Amino acid sequence: MKSFTYERPSSPAEAAATVAAKPNAKFIAGGTNLLDLMKLQIETPTHLVDVNGLGLDKVEATPEGGLRIGALVRNTDLAADARVRKDYGVLSRALLAGASGQLRNKATTAGNLLQRTRCPYFYDTAQACNKRQPGSGCSAIDGVSRQLAVIGASEACIATYPGDMAVAMRVLDATVETVDAKGGTRKIPVADFHRLPGDRPEVDTTLRAGELITAVTLPKPVVGRHIYRKVRDRASYAYALVSVAAIIGKDGTGHVAFGGVAPRPWRIEAAEGDLPKGAKAVTDKVFAGAKPTHDNAYKLKLAERTLGAVLSEARA
Amino acid sequence: MKFDTPAGQNPIDKLKVVGKATDRIDGPFKTTGTAPYAYDWHDPKLKPAYGFVVGAGIAKGRIKAMNLTSAKAAQGVLAIVTAGNAGKLGKGKLNIATLLGGPEIEHYHQAVALVVAETFEQARAAAALVKIDYAEAKGAYDLAAVKDTGKPEKLGPAPADTSVGDFAGAFAGAPIQLDATYTTPDQAHAMMEPHASIASWEGDRLTVWTSNQMIAWAARDVAATLDMPQDKVRIVSPFIGGGFGGKLFVRTEAILAALGARAARRPVKVALTRPMMFNNTVHRPATIQRIRIGATPDGMITAIGHESWSGNLPDGKPEAAVQQTRLLYAGANRMTQTRMATLDLPEGNAMRAPGEAPGLMALEIAMDEMAEKLGIDPIQFRILNDTQVDPEKPERPFSQRNLVQCLRTGADRFGWDKRVSKPGQVRDGRWLVGIGVAAGFRNNQVTKSGARVRLDAKGMLTVETDMTDIGTGSYTIIGQTAAEMMGVTLDRVIVRLGDSDFPVSSGSGGQWGANCSTSGVFAACEKLREAVSQKLGFNSADAVFEDGQVRSGNRTAPLAQAAAGGDVVAEDTIEFGDLAKKYQQSTFAGHFVEVGVDVATAEIRVRRMLAVCAAGRILNPKSARNQVIGGMAMGVGAALMEELAIDKRRGFFVNHDLAGYEVAVHADIPHQEVIFLDEVDPISSPMKAKGVGELGICGAGAAVANAIHNATGIRVRDYPITLDKLLDRMPDAA
Numbered sequence A: 001m002k003s004f005t006y007e008r009p010s011s012p013a014e015a016a017a018t019v020a021a022k023p024n025a026k027f028i029a030g031g032t033n034l035l036d037l038m039k040l041q042i043e044t045p046t047h048l049v050d051v052n053g054l055g056l057d058k059v060e061a062t063p064e065g066g067l068r069i070g071a072l073v074r075n076t077d078l079a080a081d082a083r084v085r086k087d088y089g090v091l092s093r094a095l096l097a098g099a100s101g102q103l104r105n106k107a108t109t110a111g112n113l114l115q116r117t118r119c120p121y122f123y124d125t126a127q128a129c130n131k132r133q134p135g136s137g138c139s140a141i142d143g144v145s146r147q148l149a150v151i152g153a154s155e156a157c158i159a160t161y162p163g164d165m166a167v168a169m170r171v172l173d174a175t176v177e178t179v180d181a182k183g184g185t186r187k188i189p190v191a192d193f194h195r196l197p198g199d200r201p202e203v204d205t206t207l208r209a210g211e212l213i214t215a216v217t218l219p220k221p222v223v224g225r226h227i228y229r230k231v232r233d234r235a236s237y238a239y240a241l242v243s244v245a246a247i248i249g250k251d252g253t254g255h256v257a258f259g260g261v262a263p264r265p266w267r268i269e270a271a272e273g274d275l276p277k278g279a280k281a282v283t284d285k286v287f288a289g290a291k292p293t294h295d296n297a298y299k300l301k302l303a304e305r306t307l308g309a310v311l312s313e314a315r316a
Numbered sequence B: 001m002k003f004d005t006p007a008g009q010n011p012i013d014k015l016k017v018v019g020k021a022t023d024r025i026d027g028p029f030k031t032t033g034t035a036p037y038a039y040d041w042h043d044p045k046l047k048p049a050y051g052f053v054v055g056a057g058i059a060k061g062r063i064k065a066m067n068l069t070s071a072k073a074a075q076g077v078l079a080i081v082t083a084g085n086a087g088k089l090g091k092g093k094l095n096i097a098t099l100l101g102g103p104e105i106e107h108y109h110q111a112v113a114l115v116v117a118e119t120f121e122q123a124r125a126a127a128a129l130v131k132i133d134y135a136e137a138k139g140a141y142d143l144a145a146v147k148d149t150g151k152p153e154k155l156g157p158a159p160a161d162t163s164v165g166d167f168a169g170a171f172a173g174a175p176i177q178l179d180a181t182y183t184t185p186d187q188a189h190a191m192m193e194p195h196a197s198i199a200s201w202e203g204d205r206l207t208v209w210t211s212n213q214m215i216a217w218a219a220r221d222v223a224a225t226l227d228m229p230q231d232k233v234r235i236v237s238p239f240i241g242g243g244f245g246g247k248l249f250v251r252t253e254a255i256l257a258a259l260g261a262r263a264a265r266r267p268v269k270v271a272l273t274r275p276m277m278f279n280n281t282v283h284r285p286a287t288i289q290r291i292r293i294g295a296t297p298d299g300m301i302t303a304i305g306h307e308s309w310s311g312n313l314p315d316g317k318p319e320a321a322v323q324q325t326r327l328l329y330a331g332a333n334r335m336t337q338t339r340m341a342t343l344d345l346p347e348g349n350a351m352r353a354p355g356e357a358p359g360l361m362a363l364e365i366a367m368d369e370m371a372e373k374l375g376i377d378p379i380q381f382r383i384l385n386d387t388q389v390d391p392e393k394p395e396r397p398f399s400q401r402n403l404v405q406c407l408r409t410g411a412d413r414f415g416w417d418k419r420v421s422k423p424g425q426v427r428d429g430r431w432l433v434g435i436g437v438a439a440g441f442r443n444n445q446v447t448k449s450g451a452r453v454r455l456d457a458k459g460m461l462t463v464e465t466d467m468t469d470i471g472t473g474s475y476t477i478i479g480q481t482a483a484e485m486m487g488v489t490l491d492r493v494i495v496r497l498g499d500s501d502f503p504v505s506s507g508s509g510g511q512w513g514a515n516c517s518t519s520g521v522f523a524a525c526e527k528l529r530e531a532v533s534q535k536l537g538f539n540s541a542d543a544v545f546e547d548g549q550v551r552s553g554n555r556t557a558p559l560a561q562a563a564a565g566g567d568v569v570a571e572d573t574i575e576f577g578d579l580a581k582k583y584q585q586s587t588f589a590g591h592f593v594e595v596g597v598d599v600a601t602a603e604i605r606v607r608r609m610l611a612v613c614a615a616g617r618i619l620n621p622k623s624a625r626n627q628v629i630g631g632m633a634m635g636v637g638a639a640l641m642e643e644l645a646i647d648k649r650r651g652f653f654v655n656h657d658l659a660g661y662e663v664a665v666h667a668d669i670p671h672q673e674v675i676f677l678d679e680v681d682p683i684s685s686p687m688k689a690k691g692v693g694e695l696g697i698c699g700a701g702a703a704v705a706n707a708i709h710n711a712t713g714i715r716v717r718d719y720p721i722t723l724d725k726l727l728d729r730m731p732d733a734a
Helices: A012-021 A034-039 A075-080 A082-087 A089-097 A101-106 A109-113 A165-171 A269-277 A279-286 A298-315 B027-031 B069-073 B120-127 B143-149 B167-173 B215-226 B252-264 B274-280 B356-374 B378-384 B403-414 B474-486 B513-536 B559-563 B621-640 B700-712
Strands: A005-007 A025-028 A047-050 A059-061 A067-070 A175-179 A185-189 A212-218 A225-231 A242-248 A254-259 B049-055 B061-067 B077-082 B111-117 B131-136 B161-164 B176-184 B196-202 B205-210 B233-236 B268-271 B287-295 B301-312 B333-342 B431-443 B449-455 B461-464 B493-496 B544-546 B549-552 B555-558 B568-576 B586-598 B604-614 B672-676
Touching (some): A012 A047, A012 A212, A067 A082, A075 A082, A082 A089, A089 A225, A165 A254, A242 A298, A254 A269, A254 A279, A254 A298, B049 B120, B061 B111, B069 B077, B069 B120, B111 B252, B143 B287, B143 B333, B167 B301, B167 B333, B205 B215, B215 B233, B301 B356, B356 B378, B356 B431, B356 B700, B378 B431, B403 B672, B431 B700, B449 B474, B474 B493, B513 B549, B513 B559, B586 B700, B604 B621, B604 B700, B621 B672, B621 B700
Parallel strands (some): A005 A047, B205 B233, B301 B333, B604 B672
Antiparallel strands (some): A059 A067, A175 A185, A175 A212, A242 A254, B049 B111, B196 B268, B431 B586, B449 B461, B544 B549
């Protein structure tokens, strides 16, 4: 870890202003991802702005009938919140499918949205990685890629977004609220929050310099069976090979997003009209144009079969 | 003490302390944080500096140039050790690649420098400033591609090729034949505690606090590497957070700590970071195994052949995957063959039951496949082909062999009669459920082991031996042994381990530690009993040591009285004669596994496991059970998830951390049961015990594989069995 300075600002806007003003500054909340990356010198901030003291840790009802989740609400608390459990089951289930109890106790809502890829080449500083070191190349494309993206990737990067929570937020049409250095606020639909890599894989999100997430809002609840199905190699702690977040109504219509397959939670709304026809009709459209590698081609079949299982569960 | 005739009645047979399920005596130290592991060793006088290892960024080639300028100038840096400034280094007997590389690079993450600084963070930051310019060379990284270049390679004393009868003819003529090829991947030890050492020089004397399974080997190889006399080296390793074979050897952090301490003129501590461990240290090599079995229609094996290919660095050893096939089943015509090809991957070496663990992963699927071909129950097929003698040398019996009883007991306890032999028939909700069995087999190795036992005036006993406790329970069974021998309770015994100042023991490896090290304590206690008897004026032959007293005829004296005039000390070493030549000594198990396979996603989850073990006298059923369930969990890991994924372009293991290299943990196995058969083996040792730790892994993986086949009808011959290998062949999910 390289030496860094540290401060605790007194307001979100002040935090944003500090990070915007210092070229190598970063926010830190739970630190469950950032500290690991700093130890490996994959992230080398020179200044840390600790936002843990800023409040932002409440889950509140919105006038529109939804929920506003503070950026610092811990994963454990959010998953256990009675309103989330009752009305947004897909979110609670996704959170509990992620990481371990210890990590969920520390990890925050905003931090979880910002967790970086788990591509092994991103983690090995002796290997070329455009996300870690722009322009150095991508070792993963012809390398070991069983975990990596089958769609939405580019010639520059095939990393996946690794999280679970954001996949549920995507199917819930959540909105990310931010504040910037000048105190201005912005609402970013979660659909637009994570970027596809294109030729700039080092930029994970559409946040601007210094922009701080203050909350994630959920619209009013969507009726239906809320299911999160995470497929992984072991029952304990593991990243998703494929995950499905779905809300399925009694009539078989609904919404679905996929995790573990793309650089961001993957949802194609135009395919959802085919949900009553069954899994294949949907995944054919959702994964149209997929470019799997030899190692990860199984994910296409797995996504179809997992969605099939989710639809069966919804019918049951 | 020479052990060359089977043990008769001896004081251990009283079983007042030995054989009782006993909590670990070192447990409270561990749960209260007072057991100093190597990196935790805290002596305020030492004031150690911190070393950080720089690993090579290529797998094969040369360092063209190394620029240390900015690293040297970095804050807090005290010294930088490289091959260029370390002076001439030797090589330990058990090391293959050199522990400090450069300019030649032999494998990825081979250490090329140690940066020493005042703090760990400073050392790490400066290490990142070491600039290295490489000339990368082409290497061989794919076993399948180079397999046919493999050369015959001996397995220790055993030849590369073995042959009895006419295998080729018998196999060709067999009415029922199986010819199948299996693969096991490279695997990592992935023990919790990383390799860690603190080195301190006093003049020309070196002390290394380290984490090592074999103290005497470590002292020898540190001395050899640093080109210094062994008696100037002291190795201290009282607590070890898992080794699994990876700490049988001196590794780079110990040598670099010593070199760093010399360069910085103060003690230096070094731990490998987790991402360094997978490529810098050693691993279990991948294998390709071809098995051929020929049998009569009624299930008698007439021909059995096992060929294994593995790769390693030049001068490395092959994985001994055929080992168990020479001994496990009858069959008049048999062959094994071992080939090793050169690979430029990191060094392959011993891990978690080397040989049998991957060998049985193949052989015991083959037995299941053959039973299916024959239409015979897989347990029955194994029983039909049981042998009570070494099948290559029928004049040589097994000392004890209760495999059949293991299988029968297990079948009974596990509910084998409820298994539906036709695969894919049992459904429980979303799960296809299957049950599998495999035989477990691991040899019982014996090797000499010494100990020193001291009796003081308070009647306390202190045992000293360089034996190690790698989480296995050595402290406790050694204490139990001394207590039993001297007729005292366990709380009267202090056990001190893991110090090269103590008598040389067997060390911990190959599941030989428990039986051999306690036998060494037995021998020392026999001498102490004589000395005590003499002090008390008793005839040692008829003296009875019981309840803290020594009794002879109608006279009784407190044990402590013998030390009234000063401590009574005895030291001895158990040495094993040729009983291991006259008798085949092995341990046996029946492994039973129930799995569920998700009908849609093909996710595989173990539901329950049972191991029935026949391994001689069980010295402490609690710590033995702990060993066996740990082994079973490793078997599950090997079957379902453990694989070092190779980047075949650049020659390294890509998933080099515990997020990428998954192992089975508690949440992955809801229920495990272990049964020990009530058995003693007087041919093995005076303890009548055998190794047991590695028996848990041997066969467990194949039992998982066979259960998956029973659940789904899908036979996967390439480990690990991950869902992507099942998905295309899964039955329709609807």
